[in-house]
Amino acid sequence: MKSNKLNILKTIIQDVNDASGLEQALNITVQRIKQIMHVDAVSVYFRDTKAEQLVLMATDGLNPKAIGKIRFNFDQGLVGLVYKQAEPVNIKDAHSHVNYCFISETDEVSFHGFLGVPLIQHRHVLGVLVVRQTKQRRFSPDDETFLVTLAAQLAGAISHAEKMGELTRLFDGVEGHSFNMKGLAGSPGIAIAEAMVVFPPASLQSVPDSRISENEVDEQISSFRQAVSNVENEFKELSRRMQGSITAGELALFDVFGLMLKSDSLIDTIIKRITAGQWAQGALRETIAEHVKKFDAMEDAYFRERAVDIKDLGRRLLMHLQMQQTQVAEVSAPVVLVGEEVTVSQFAEVPLQYLAGIISTKGSASSHVSILAHALNIPSVMGIDDLPVQRIKGQKIIIDGYSGQIYVKPSQAVLDEFNQLIQAEKQLDEELVKLVDTASETLDGLHIPLQVNTGLLEDISPSLKSGAEGVGLYRTEIPFLMRDGFPGEDEQSAIYRQVLKSFSPRPVTFRTLDIGGDKSLPYFPVVEENPFLGWRGIRIMLDHPEIFLTQIRAILKSNVYENNLRLMLPMISDVSEVDDALLLIKKAHKELISEGMAVPYPQIGVMIEVPSAVYQMDALARRVDFFSVGSNDLTQYLLAVDRNNKQVAGLYNCLHPSVLHSVQHIVRVAHRHKKTVSVCGEMAGDPASALALIGMGVDSLSMSVGSLLRVKRVVRAFTSAQLESLLKEALKMENVKDIRCLLNTALENAGLGGLVRAGN
Ligand code: PEP
Ligand code: MG
Numbered sequence: 113m114k115s116n117k118l119n120i121l122k123t124i125i126q127d128v129n130d131a132s133g134l135e136q137a138l139n140i141t142v143q144r145i146k147q148i149m150h151v152d153a154v155s156v157y158f159r160d161t162k163a164e165q166l167v168l169m170a171t172d173g174l175n176p177k178a179i180g181k182i183r184f185n186f187d188q189g190l191v192g193l194v195y196k197q198a199e200p201v202n203i204k205d206a207h208s209h210v211n212y213c214f215i216s217e218t219d220e221v222s223f224h225g226f227l228g229v230p231l232i233q234h235r236h237v238l239g240v241l242v243v244r245q246t247k248q249r250r251f252s253p254d255d256e257t258f259l260v261t262l263a264a265q266l267a268g269a270i271s272h273a274e275k276m277g278e279l280t281r282l283f284d285g286v287e288g289h290s291f292n293m294k295g296l297a298g299s300p301g302i303a304i305a306e307a308m309v310v311f312p313p314a315s316l317q318s319v320p321d322s323r324i325s326e327n328e329v330d331e332q333i334s335s336f337r338q339a340v341s342n343v344e345n346e347f348k349e350l351s352r353r354m355q356g357s358i359t360a361g362e363l364a365l366f367d368v369f370g371l372m373l374k375s376d377s378l379i380d381t382i383i384k385r386i387t388a389g390q391w392a393q394g395a396l397r398e399t400i401a402e403h404v405k406k407f408d409a410m411e412d413a414y415f416r417e418r419a420v421d422i423k424d425l426g427r428r429l430l431m432h433l434q435m436q437q438t439q440v441a442e443v444s445a446p447v448v449l450v451g452e453e454v455t456v457s458q459f460a461e462v463p464l465q466y467l468a469g470i471i472s473t474k475g476s477a478s479s480h481v482s483i484l485a486h487a488l489n490i491p492s493v494m495g496i497d498d499l500p501v502q503r504i505k506g507q508k509i510i511i512d513g514y515s516g517q518i519y520v521k522p523s524q525a526v527l528d529e530f531n532q533l534i535q536a537e538k539q540l541d542e543e544l545v546k547l548v549d550t551a552s553e554t555l556d557g558l559h560i561p562l563q564v565n566t567g568l569l570e571d572i573s574p575s576l577k578s579g580a581e582g583v584g585l586y587r588t589e590i591p592f593l594m595r596d597g598f599p600g601e602d603e604q605s606a607i608y609r610q611v612l613k614s615f616s617p618r619p620v621t622f623r624t625l626d627i628g629g630d631k632s633l634p635y636f637p638v639v640e641e642n643p644f645l646g647w648r649g650i651r652i653m654l655d656h657p658e659i660f661l662t663q664i665r666a667i668l669k670s671n672v673y674e675n676n677l678r679l680m681l682p683m684i685s686d687v688s689e690v691d692d693a694l695l696l697i698k699k700a701h702k703e704l705i706s707e708g709m710a711v712p713y714p715q716i717g718v719m720i721e722v723p724s725a726v727y728q729m730d731a732l733a734r735r736v737d738f739f740s741v742g743s744n745d746l747t748q749y750l751l752a753v754d755r756n757n758k759q760v761a762g763l764y765n766c767l768h769p770s771v772l773h774s775v776q777h778i779v780r781v782a783h784r785h786k787k788t789v790s791v792c793g794e795m796a797g798d799p800a801s802a803l804a805l806i807g808m809g810v811d812s813l814s815m816s817v818g819s820l821l822r823v824k825r826v827v828r829a830f831t832s833a834q835l836e837s838l839l840k841e842a843l844k845m846e847n848v849k850d851i852r853c854l855l856n857t858a859l860e861n862a863g864l865g866g867l868v869r870a871g872n
Contacts, residue, residue, distance in 0.1 A: 120148055121262055128269040137270055138170035146172045151243040154666040157191050158239040166191055176815045182215055189213035194228035194240045200260055201228045229259045233267035255454035272498050278505050290523045296476045296761050297516040298628055299486035302534050305468035306449035310458045313434055316426050318452055321501040322391040329387055336392040339432035344373055372425055408581030448509045452501055454481050465510030469511035473497045478744045478755040478794060489818035495758030516779055540866055544821035548579040552824050558832040561812040562820050565792055572614045575817045582618035584814020585792040589627050597635050601666045605734045608670035616674040622667050626682040628652055630756055649683025654692050664700040668711045677714045685722040686730045691747055714862050721745035726774050733785035741778060743793025747771050765848045766795040776808050790814055799826045799867040800855035807839030822867045
């Protein structure tokens with residue numbers, strides 16, 4: 113495709129993305145295509161699944177009165193043919209085609225040339241895009257490629273616009289209008305609360321809408337004026353400092369900024385928006401976006417460049433506004449935290465007792481944010497990328513962390529239904545609490561120790577209350593993530609000691625620092641093309657022995673009193689990494705002994721989370737004392753599915769046959785060497801997966817504290833022989849769906865279906 117066409121394509125998609133609703137998006141689409149392709153009519157048909165028909169949704173060229181009225185059955189006419197075949201149909205003379213079907217309302221009689229392409233998203237045909245020509249015309253391969261490329265991108269943009277439109281209706285107060293969206297199930301549970309939007313500072317496009325009352329208008333305007341005056345002074349100061357270093361012409365550029373700041377169109381528009389009830393930051397975002405768009409569309413390269421200056425100006429104004437208007441509101445009632453990419457530090461902005469749920473437009477269940485939510489028993493929905501976060505503030509939201517569904521401004525009937533489910537959950541929790549002091553044993557007395565995954569001091573108390581038999585995974589990177597520099601040996605040691613002491617005499621497994629991937633420390637940024645295949649975990653530690661040794665010394669020192677420590681190495685992909693790490697651990701141990709500290713030498717294990725380690729089990733078993741399966745990463749690497757990528761999240765599944773067979777291999781080899789195997793990925797806390805893991809002979813399971821009693825209930829409901837035979841059946845199956853169905857049915861039959869879905 114020629115670069116000119118590529119540019120056109122980009123601008124159409126951009127305009128559709130910016131549209132305020134579906135109708136506007138479709139109108140833009142048909143008008144622009146008609147101009148660009150020099151055709152006589154363009155129309156878009158959408159699928160109406162209930163009626164099994166394709167409905168005319170927009171047109172430029174056909175009779176507009178036919179919109180919403182013209183319907184084709186799925187196999188009717190040429191439009192139906194495109195839909196059925198899910199392929200382009202390019203016909204010089206439509207009238208001569210057997211599928212041609214004349215519909216009088218569209219005035220279609222006069223069209224001969226026909227090119228139709230399907231609108232496909234995630235394998236589903238959502239509709240059909242058609243261009244028509246009065247004369248006979250066979251469209252060129254170039255035309256066809258253009259339309260196919262455009263349609264492929266339009267499907268996503270149109271579905272986004274549809275959601276925006278629904279939301280607009282919702283916020284415009286259409287009575288009884290509610291809205292639901294599906295993301296990815298993050299951590300389980302249900303909550304109902306108002307949305308609190310968090311957004312990164314200094315990011316103009318992330319600023320949310322926020323309605324203000326009439327008596328707040330003056331205050332917002334004066335904040336804005338103050339920001340303008342601060343930025344003016346800033347430019348004067350910059351210009352003064354540059355004098356003598358740059359030419360007068362270059363210096364004049366600063367005056368351009370000053371002029372922009374004084375321009376009525378900018379200032380007045382912002383003030384108008386504030387007066388109409390938008391807060392200053394939101395008014396700034398909208399106005400700057402409008403100006404940037406105008407400049408971007410200009411022919412002249414000089415003016416197009418000004419878009420960059422406007423953005424810069426916008427960012428500076430925002431910075432000054434944010435210095436005056438703190439982002440964090442006082443929270444005194446439960447909220448659902450909503451953000452484009454909710455971060456660990458944003459958790460801290462809300463007191464835990466008020467954090468009802470989390471919705472993040474990016475990430476998935478195995479993202480670390482979601483794992484943390486799970487640890488704190490907070491439902492989360494991830495990867496809900498169409499959600500216009502800016503517009504959601506203050507809305508009542510139901511979040512269903514089991515299904516990944518959210519309901520914005522739900523109707524009373526939906527609220528009643530979910531309140532019932534919440535009640536059922538409460539009942540289930542009350543039932544589960546009774547299990548705290550019972551043994552985690554199968555019906556025939558096989559003991560399966562259940563431990564917790566942690567990394568936050570906040571979870572120690574709930575973990576202890578849950579009756580956990582220790583910590584199977586302490587993610588040491590979490591305290592590192594919450595600081596602005598590497599913590600020193602003593603600071604680390606104090607944290608580790610507190611954890612060991614709290615759980616003593618139960619064992620605590622510390623994992624050495626596992627940064628990289630999606631856990632980059634703000635003060636040690638690692639920027640890579642493929643972070644999950646890059647510098648991660650043990651690889652970083654071995655390249656930075658000074659950081660590794662400090663941590664090992666801190667860990668070993670913290671164990672002097674309790675002696676309940678086990679040490680575990682993450683991301684092992686080669687035995688040489690274990691050899692090198694063991695040398696460093698021995699070195700640290702020797703140093704501490706020679707410094708007079710009687711630190712015990714701990715048991716050392718490795719995480720099996722990379723496929724190469726699965727096939728080196730024998731060699732690894734000769735070097736270490738225990739294994740722990742990191743099923744989150746093992747699944748990601750075995751299936752080649754990025755654990756954070758929503759696009760492929762449907763392919764990420766820890767019950768994939770290859771994952772089950774791998775874990776079984778790990779268990780067999782480890783047991784041959786008389787070494788134990790724990791599973792500490794999210795799989796261990798999933799009741800259905802737990803059935804398979806126990807059937808395999810896994811020695812212990814480590815999970816988020818919220819899952820522990822659920823899994824205990826499962827352990828206590830089956831005999832080990834039942835689980836072995838269930839596993840045998842699962843291993844014969846060839847796909848995830850069948851395996852999941854087999855295990856869920858076993859849970860339902862045991863009366864435990866409520867553990868894997870909402871309600872009981
Ligand atoms: C895992 O990969 O399964 C695991 C427990 O480690 P993390 O989720 O911290 O990468
Ligand atoms: Mg991992």
